[in-house]
Amino acid sequence: AQSVAQPEDQVNVAEGNPLTVKCTYSVSGNPYLFWYVQYPNRGLQFLLKYITGDNLVKGSYGFEAEFNKSQTSFHLKKPSALVSDSALYFCAVREIYFGSGTKLNVKP
Amino acid sequence: DADVTQTPRNRITKTGKRIMLECSQTKGHDRMYWYRQDPGLGLRLIYYSFDVKDINKGEISDGYSVSRQAQAKFSLSLESAIPNQTALYFCATSDELAGENTGELFFGEGSRLTVL
Numbered sequence: 267a268q269s270v271a272q273p274e275d276q277v278n279v280a281e282g283n284p285l286t287v288k289c290t291y292s293v294s295g296n297p298y299l300f301w302y303v304q305y306p307n308r309g310l311q312f313l314l315k316y317i318t319g320d321n322l323v324k325g326s327y328g329f330e331a332e333f334n335k336s337q338t339s340f341h342l343k344k345p346s347a348l349v350s351d352s353a354l355y356f357c358a359v360r361e362i363y364f365g366s367g368t369k370l371n372v373k374p
Numbered sequence: 375d376a377d378v379t380q381t382p383r384n385r386i387t388k389t390g391k392r393i394m395l396e397c398s399q400t401k402g403h404d405r406m407y408w409y410r411q412d413p414g415l416g417l418r419l420i421y422y423s424f425d426v427k428d429i430n431k432g433e434i435s436d437g438y439s440v441s442r443q444a445q446a447k448f449s450l451s452l453e454s455a456i457p458n459q460t461a462l463y464f465c466a467t468s469d470e471l472a473g474e475n476t477g478e479l480f481f482g483e484g485s486r487l488t489v490l
Contacts, residue, residue, distance in 0.1 A: 275414070300478060309378075309464055309481030310417075356416060361407060361468055361479055362432070364417040 268293045270357050272365035279347045280373050287342040287368045289357030297359065299340045301331055304354040304367075313355075316340060327351070347372045377401045380465050380482035388490050393452040395485045397465030405468045406448040407479065408432075408440060410461040417464065423448055455489040462486050 269292045279285045291297055298317055302310040314325025316333045324330045331342045340357060352372045357365040378399045387393055397406065404425045409417040409432075419432030421440040429440060437459060439451045452459055463486075466479040 272416075302479070302481075307484075309483045310466075310479070311481070312478040315478055358417075358479075361405075361422065361466070361477075362419055364409075366414055366416040 268359055268363055270359050270363045270365040272357055272368045274368050276369045276371065278371045281349050282346055285344050285347045287355050287370060289340045289365060291338050291340060291359055293359055299333065300358040301342050302356045302358060310356060349374055378465055378467055378480055378482040380485045382485060384486045386488045387455055389456055391455050393455050395450045395463055397448045397482060399446050399467045401467050401480060403467040403469045404445060407466045408450045409464045411464060412461050457489045460487060460489045
């Protein structure tokens with residue numbers, strides 16, 4: 267069975283510090299992986315994707331993610347968090363399987 | 375105007391009523407999707423359509439039906455609404471990446487449905 271797991275319901279980080287939002291996956295075949303962000307009362311917005319190629323993927327708003335095949339992970343990272351990064355983040359496999367979401371809180 | 379438009383944005387109804395949520399898009403994408411979002415559960419796929427003549431069930435299709443009226447329009451119906459269908463519903467579109475059979479999703483703003 268294919269699935270996506272986000273083990274942390276919430277991540278708290280101070281502004282200016284690096285952030286990581288974790289995602290692990292279980293898929294058969296090619297792991298087409300995506301990250302989306304949801305701001306309050308809004309739809310989800312695409313951040314970045316891994317289809318093939320370089321394991322480090324760069325996306326919108328300074329975010330990046332590292333595909334790790336041996337650990338079946340696709341963690342979202344940013345070197346320096348902003349208060350405006352506070353939102354709900356979802357990892358997804360293709361258009362089909364979404365993680366439960368991780369709420370990121372960035373404190374001033 | 376938004377690329378993916380959902381109507382209504384909010385709806386309160388009673389158990390047993392028929393409800394239709396509508397979605398239209400101006401992105402020119404062939405693929406359209408309906409999801410529901412519940413706290414702590416993320417998004418779950420209800421139905422998807424890869425073109426006007428193609429309709430597929432997702433993970434949680436029971437109690438729902440869809441209609442793809444045109445490339446740009448994809449509606450979701452609840453024939454007889456029940457309280458556990460109270461959720462935030464999202465429509466999305468995508469375009470197939472060349473040779474990869476997948477692409478990023480473009481979401482509407484959501485339709486909040488409450489079934490009393």
